[in-house]
Amino acid sequence: MAKIRIYELARDLNMTNKVLLEKLRNMNIEVKSHMSSLDDEVTARIKTNLLGTPEKEIEETRIKSTIIRRRRKPVPIEPVRVETDVEPVQPKEKELPPKKEPEEQLKKDVSERVVEDKEAAKKDVPEKVDAADKGVEQTVLAKKKHKIEKPAVSKRKKPAVLKKLKPKRAVKKVKKDISAKIIKLPITPPPEKKALKIEKDRVKKPIKKVAKISTPEEVAPESVDLQKDLISKGKKKKKWIKKLDEAVRDKKFFKKKISFRKKEVVEGADLYAKGHRGRKGRKIAKTKAAVSQQKPLITIPKAIKRRIKIDDTIALSDLAKRMGIKAGEMIKKLMDLGVMATVNQTLDFDTAVLVAAEFDYELEKASFEEETVLHVVKDDPDKLITRPPVVTIMGHVDHGKTSLLDVIRKTKVTENEAGGITQHIGAYHVSTDKGPIIFLDTPGHEAFTKMRARGAKVTDLVILVVAADDGVMPQTIEAINHSRAAKVPIIVAINKIDKQNADPERVQRELADAGLVPEDWGGDTIFVQVSAKENRGIDELLEMALLQTEILELKANPDRLAMGYVVEAKLDSGRGAVATVLIKHGTLKINDPVVCGIHYGKTRALLNDRGMHVTSAGPSIPVEIIGLSGVPNAGDDLISLADEKNAKQVSAHRIQKQRSKELAKTSRLSLEKLYEQMQKSKVKDLNLIIKADVHGSIEALEGALTKLSNEEVRINVVHSATGTLTESDISLATVSDAIIIGFNVRPTSKIQMLAHEENVDIRFYDIIYNVIKDVKDAIVGMMSSTFEERILGRAEIREVFHVPKVGAIAGCYVTEGKIERGQLARVLRDWVVCYDGKISSLRHFKDDIKEIQSGYECGIGIEKYNDIKIGDIIECYYLEEIKPELEQ
Structure with a gap:
């Protein structure tokens, strides 16, 4: 059955949806809204209750509205016929409809109306309409005839009705006469008429x-x-x-x-x-x-989809996204659990499990198995071969480490180092008569602690260089501790024995106190006396080094994927990220996919310690690799993989892990931390941007400079990176009001002009001593000076003179020290300060004087103070500025 919506019915009845809904509720018809549907039976009952229109008039209105919509051209007809057709309609509009109507008459009128509809439709369709369309019409009309009991009546009246319905103007007149303003009494139709009314509604509905x-x-x-x-x-x-x-x-x-x-x-x-x-x-x-x-639709995920794997920590926003829940709802749950969190808050695994359980989710720890992806397998003992030893030279600054290495390599590395000191870690391959040796040269300055620690980590043997004329120094003890922590054997090389004040015996005693007992004294430490300047004892030192490494039985498998350590890394303007790598296992070849720290890439080029291109590097061979996506940190592991896709996957996982750690550092604010921040707000900041040639130098500078912070000035390293200065560095310095420190790097002319325009201070250094000295001076300049009070003298008031237009003048006797004009003074009465001001005038008899010594009388005028009395003490003093000094 056809249905009509409430808003359509309201439009037909010429009333609003709200009014119609109220009337339907009064009629006990349940509806939800104006979009609800009603079937024909309910619609007929509603129209009957609201309009009460007789069936005959409904049919006449429907036919006439159909004819108006067709708008056929008027055909000349007899005026008498038109008047005859219209006249019966007029009295029906004015008279109230009868309460009852004979059934036969009603059926007859309905049949006439249906026939008129059929004939009008036939004449309205043009001749060119297809037969298929006409067939549709006949089918519909046949349905109408079938539902009406008297089809014969309609056939007999067909010609007369057609003549009446042809004129269109007459129909318009009837339309005008019949309006919706007619008020009709409600009539409940008999049961027999209900079916006919529904049938007529069906005929009427498609038209409107x-x-x-x-x-x-x-x-x-x-x-x-x-x-x-x-x-x-x-x-x-x-x-x-x-x-x-x-x-x-x-x-x-x-x-x-x-x-x-x-x-x-x-x-x-x-x-x-x-x-x-x-x-x-x-x-x-x-x-x-x-x-x-x-x-x-409320959809519930499957059990397998409600199980999520996360790392040790996860951001709240990421967890909400993976669970398909709004972050606000998750924050509310956390508040109910007593945890205050924000969208970017990092949740630990236990907290994440609790909040996920509130939403019926299960969490599992799913740490990325790098070992599985990296294919770390145990080497076959049959494939192991002897590898060259890695020897690290350590010791105090200026004890001759690099000079000793120059003699061994037959080079002059020291001449190329700024200030004659080593500030980089260097890896060198040296061929001797008894086999190759790999040497690592580490800085001896106190700032390069991390470099020495890395050198001890990757080495097989440590040669501790001690100057015979200087003895054991702080960095010597530190090198011993690094070696012991790495469980690496130590050979002591006593250098500079050619000097007149050399005392090797003193060096042995001091080292014995540090735990290194010579073999001659019954210990297990090898001592060799050498002179790098005169090339003495070098062969003996190499022989002992090789002998010691033979005892260690150093072996490695070259037929596997390479593994190594980053000794040093830098950013080259022409080659990009360059890393000095010491291969530990396997063989590294060109175009091998590698992972180095959080970076990955392919080895586009391999260079040895002399700058020559090589195609591969075996165990214990130091090489420079080019092709990484970024500059790794010194000390990172380098691992070669068979597939670049796996390398990228490992790199992405490590980056995500690093990001989680950084987010975890930002903890919530407590009262104690709030107090600390308030105290820090009083501290002056010295912002620095460090650009160096290698990553190791950056580490050394950051460590040395941050140690200079004190209670008044705090050193902040805003940014540090390898490579030359860029425009972004200048922009960052402008925004953060920072000083740029360039270590072994130089800017381009464009950068210098930009820095001059932005008024950015750039300092360039090649010796770390000078960096520390200048930063210390800057800190001292930022620190506030202190003032100490120095007493000049005291004078006792014995008489008071009142001078017109001047005020009170104290006649005094200087009891101790001296009194100076223009200095600060305070008036003491019974040794209580009455006034603190300044001496405005000082006279001895009639002469104005600048100062007066003890034992003399004088007249003293106090600036803006006249309430002086006999017996008061005038104390003269000054404030001495004490400039701050940094603790050494």
């Missing part, structure tokens, strides 16, 4: 609201009225006929598309009155209305 009927039973009536309305457009008649042909063959298209256009034809006039919004507006409104009535 075709677009609203979507049930399969009413397809045929839609096609009849649609055809009439579409063809009535005139010039576009042929085009619409062709489209109608296709619509009849394709029911799906007919229902969805043409019925929608039919709606526009029927309701076009009304829409123009309210402001036509076009077809899209109606479609959107209909879609929104349909969507609004659909209840949201």
